[in-house]
Amino acid sequence: MALVAYLFYQMGESSYKKTRLKGDPFISGNRPSKDPRDIHVGGDNLYWGFTHALRKYLDPLVEGHTGIVNDYVYWFVVTLAFVLVFLYLLI
Amino acid sequence: MNWFNFFPLIMVVTLVIMGLYVVLFKKNLIKMIMGIAIIQNGANLFLVSLAYREGYVAPIWTSAPATDMVLPTPHALTLTSIVIGVATTALMLSFVIMLKKHYGSINSDDARRCRE
Amino acid sequence: MNVDLLLQSPVFILGIPLLFAFLTPLADKVSKELRNAVFIIGLLLTALFVSLMAYEVYTIGSWTYVFGAEDPTAITDVSFFRITFLADGFAVLATLTIIITAVGVGIYSFGNMKDFDDLGKFYTLFLLTLAGVMGMVLTSDLFNLFVWFEVTSIASCGLIAYHNERGESVEAALKYMIISVIAGLLLLFSIGFFYGEYGVLNYFLIRDSMDGAFIDILAIGLVMVILSMKASSVPMHMWAPDAYSEAPDSITPFIAITSLGSLFVLFRLIFFVFRGAVEPSSIGNLLIILGVLSMFVGVSMALKQSDVKRLIAYLSVSQIGYMMMAVGVGFATLGTADYGAFGVNAVEGGFFHMINDGVYKALLFLSVGGIIYAADTRDLNRLGGLAHSMPFTTFFFIIGGLSIAGIPPLSGFSSKLLIYKSVYLYNPVLAIIALVVSIVTLALIGKIFFNAFLGPDQKIGMKIPRSMILSMGVLTVIIVIFSLFPNYVVSEIIAPAIEALGVAV
Numbered sequence: 136m137a138l139v140a141y142l143f144y145q146m147g148e149s150s151y152k153k154t155r156l157k158g159d160p161f162i163s164g165n166r167p168s169k170d171p172r173d174i175h176v177g178g179d180n181l182y183w184g185f186t187h188a189l190r191k192y193l194d195p196l197v198e199g200h201t202g203i204v205n206d207y208v209y210w211f212v213v214t215l216a217f218v219l220v221f222l223y224l225l226i
Numbered sequence: 227m228n229w230f231n232f233f234p235l236i237m238v239v240t241l242v243i244m245g246l247y248v249v250l251f252k253k254n255l256i257k258m259i260m261g262i263a264i265i266q267n268g269a270n271l272f273l274v275s276l277a278y279r280e281g282y283v284a285p286i287w288t289s290a291p292a293t294d295m296v297l298p299t300p301h302a303l304t305l306t307s308i309v310i311g312v313a314t315t316a317l318m319l320s321f322v323i324m325l326k327k328h329y330g331s332i333n334s335d336d337a338r339r340c341r342e
Numbered sequence: 343m344n345v346d347l348l349l350q351s352p353v354f355i356l357g358i359p360l361l362f363a364f365l366t367p368l369a370d371k372v373s374k375e376l377r378n379a380v381f382i383i384g385l386l387l388t389a390l391f392v393s394l395m396a397y398e399v400y401t402i403g404s405w406t407y408v409f410g411a412e413d414p415t416a417i418t419d420v421s422f423f424r425i426t427f428l429a430d431g432f433a434v435l436a437t438l439t440i441i442i443t444a445v446g447v448g449i450y451s452f453g454n455m456k457d458f459d460d461l462g463k464f465y466t467l468f469l470l471t472l473a474g475v476m477g478m479v480l481t482s483d484l485f486n487l488f489v490w491f492e493v494t495s496i497a498s499c500g501l502i503a504y505h506n507e508r509g510e511s512v513e514a515a516l517k518y519m520i521i522s523v524i525a526g527l528l529l530l531f532s533i534g535f536f537y538g539e540y541g542v543l544n545y546f547l548i549r550d551s552m553d554g555a556f557i558d559i560l561a562i563g564l565v566m567v568i569l570s571m572k573a574s575s576v577p578m579h580m581w582a583p584d585a586y587s588e589a590p591d592s593i594t595p596f597i598a599i600t601s602l603g604s605l606f607v608l609f610r611l612i613f614f615v616f617r618g619a620v621e622p623s624s625i626g627n628l629l630i631i632l633g634v635l636s637m638f639v640g641v642s643m644a645l646k647q648s649d650v651k652r653l654i655a656y657l658s659v660s661q662i663g664y665m666m667m668a669v670g671v672g673f674a675t676l677g678t679a680d681y682g683a684f685g686v687n688a689v690e691g692g693f694f695h696m697i698n699d700g701v702y703k704a705l706l707f708l709s710v711g712g713i714i715y716a717a718d719t720r721d722l723n724r725l726g727g728l729a730h731s732m733p734f735t736t737f738f739f740i741i742g743g744l745s746i747a748g749i750p751p752l753s754g755f756s757s758k759l760l761i762y763k764s765v766y767l768y769n770p771v772l773a774i775i776a777l778v779v780s781i782v783t784l785a786l787i788g789k790i791f792f793n794a795f796l797g798p799d800q801k802i803g804m805k806i807p808r809s810m811i812l813s814m815g816v817l818t819v820i821i822v823i824f825s826l827f828p829n830y831v832v833s834e835i836i837a838p839a840i841e842a843l844g845v846a847v
Contacts, residue, residue, distance in 0.1 A: 175726040175727065175793075175796075175797035175798060175800075179648050179722075179723060181789050181792060181793060182645065182785070182789060185645070186645050186646060189642075189645070192642070193642060193645065193646055196639065196642055196643060197643070197646055200580055200643065202580075202584070204516070204517045204520055204521070206580070207517060207520075207521050207578075207580050207581060208520070208521060208524060210577045210578055210580065211521060211524065211525070211567070211571055211578050213577070214567055214570075214571075214577055214578055215528075215563070215564070215567045218563045218566060218567050218628060219559070219560065219563040219564075221624070221628055222559045222562065222563050222620075222624055222625070222628070223556075223559055225621060225623070225624035225627075
């Protein structure tokens with residue numbers, strides 16, 4: 136069995152043509168660059184379609200995280216008010 | 227019981243609302259820290275006014291009159307709170323000094339490089 | 343071994359970090375090696391006393407330690423007017439979670455921080471934070487809780503701003519400081535409400551005298567919001583990504599542990615103190631709302647991040663949501679037949695997830711710290727190909743990442759399965775949300791893995807110190823142990839904790 140597999144492998148191996156592009160990464164048909172940093176798809180490009188499809192939901196959420204410390208306190212006070220009203224109504 | 231008994235509590239509510247207003251709506255970081263100090267004073271006043279009992283004496287055993295004494299827990303709590311308040315205020319102010327050196331501003335709108 | 347010493351262990355858990363916190367700067371004057379030795383001895387002694395306390399609790403049962411009494415373990419009329427510590431199953435669960443991460447982070451700091459000077463103060467703040475969190479989970483007195491709360495805030499803000507040559511670190515620390523000081527002051531108000539109404543501050547006495555009046559609701563609401571803020575629950579989570587991403591790499595899991603510590607305090611308070619005075623469904627539903635919001639918003643915000651530490655910070659916010667939701671379901675069913683049917687399993691799942699979360703989150707943050715140490719960047723757009731040069735870190739990241747995503751053989755799966763099963767019986771929608779969040783978490787772990795480790799070798803990696811590898815290895819071994827024996831962990835650690843809260847079936 137292993138022998139048969141090896142024979143098949145040898146058949147393919149002998150007909151392998153060593154051209155320049157074979158085995159290189161394929162990025163949209165462009166000639167791949169030599170810098171490894173350009174070959175690696177990563178960072179914000181990964182899941183771009185997913186986040187782009189959800190942008191109506193995600194963008195307001197990101198806008199909400201303003202990074203201003205007054206807003207942090209604001210959310211704290213708002214949650215406090217919500218929790219107190221919630222508990223008062225239910226107990 | 228007359229309305230005068232509630233005077234400290236009214237003051238507490240006033241102080242807390244003033245402090246929260248400053249922290250929420252003033253963009254100057256030093257002013258925000260001052261607002262926190264106002265809330266802190268409100269909290270201390272609240273604890274001290276809770277501890278007051280009419281006709282009771284301070285819990286010092288040396289030559290004390292033979293009447294009831296107040297429980298010293300709230301006073302201890304207030305003292306602790308004042309000490310902690312000094313520490314936190316100093317730490318926050320030193321952070322603001324460093325922030326001023328790095329960002330050149332003490333406005334909270336400018337101190338938002340960490341966001342999203 | 344002297345039995346008295348074992349019963350005194352709660353004091354040593356606090357006293358040793360406090361003592362060694364101020365010994366390290368002194369030792370620093372002599373030499374760096376001595377300072378490191380003093381620090382690690384303090385950490386390991388604390389771990390020793392945590393295990394002694396665990397041994398004692400599991401063999402002879404829980405006890406109350408009264409400070410300043412002639413016999414610290416005897417309960418008299420005045421005991422509860424003193425400061426008391428409660429050593430029971432729940433305290434053991436909390437201290438174990440904290441100390442595992444603390445030891446891991448401590449060993450890691452040796453390698454990670456070795457290029458910085460002035461480390462004496464760094465270790466001082468580290469041990470002070472450790473003492474603060476330990477005090478928060480061990481104490482059974484509201485006054486004492488406030489003190490440890492503030493100690494934790496101040497020391498951990500000092501740690502966050504440790505790299506004060508960077509403006510962002512100072513900014514994150516200032517933001518966290520402002521919000522936690524306001525929270526501390528409101529905690530003081532809620533303590534005042536309790537004192538004003540009942541004249542006592544001890545958990546036992548408050549529990550016995552609470553009657554659910556309006557003031558009680560005010561105080562309970564304040565305490566819940568404050569502790570959920572500390573636990574970085576949405577919508578009060580915004581300090582967490584700032585602080586987690588700007589803190590030194592080795593400290594980030596430790597800041598996360600202070601969050602878990604306050605969550606432990608929250609659960610202790612609602613189960614142990616507030617349970618009799620309130621309608622269970624109200625607090626339970628509140629926890630469920632906060633938990634679902636945390637899970638969902640946390641993972642959504644993580645989708646948009648390109649800073650690797652911020653991404654994991656948002657994932658950790660979403661993990662906090664799991665625990666709040668699970669324990670909320672348990673609390674909401676309290677006192678009904680449903681509690682015996684599935685509520686107790688929800689609480690078990692939540693507590694098990696807390697101890698798991700402490701370990702795997704530490705492993706994730708530390709392996710990411712390894713990436714940052716090697717590649718000198720946190721930007722996912724610039725990382726890549728690190729698996730070629732860092733095989734160990736890659737392996738540790740995979741273990742931590744699969745555990746946070748809840749992939750079957752690992753410990754995160756066991757606790758998440760308990761949560762899914764029990765929450766599904768309460769409300770199927772909650773279980774579906776939890777599953778979706780879990781899937782997105784897996785996708786995000788895949789994103790970090792693909793970005794940072796896969797791809798062609800960019801030759802940006804440099805060797806990371808051995809102590810960093812060692813600490814990640816220790817945490818991995820603990821995750822593997824939890825993964826292999828989840829039944830044992832639930833029956834030996836989680837069940838006594840639930841029993842200690844008085845809600846065992």
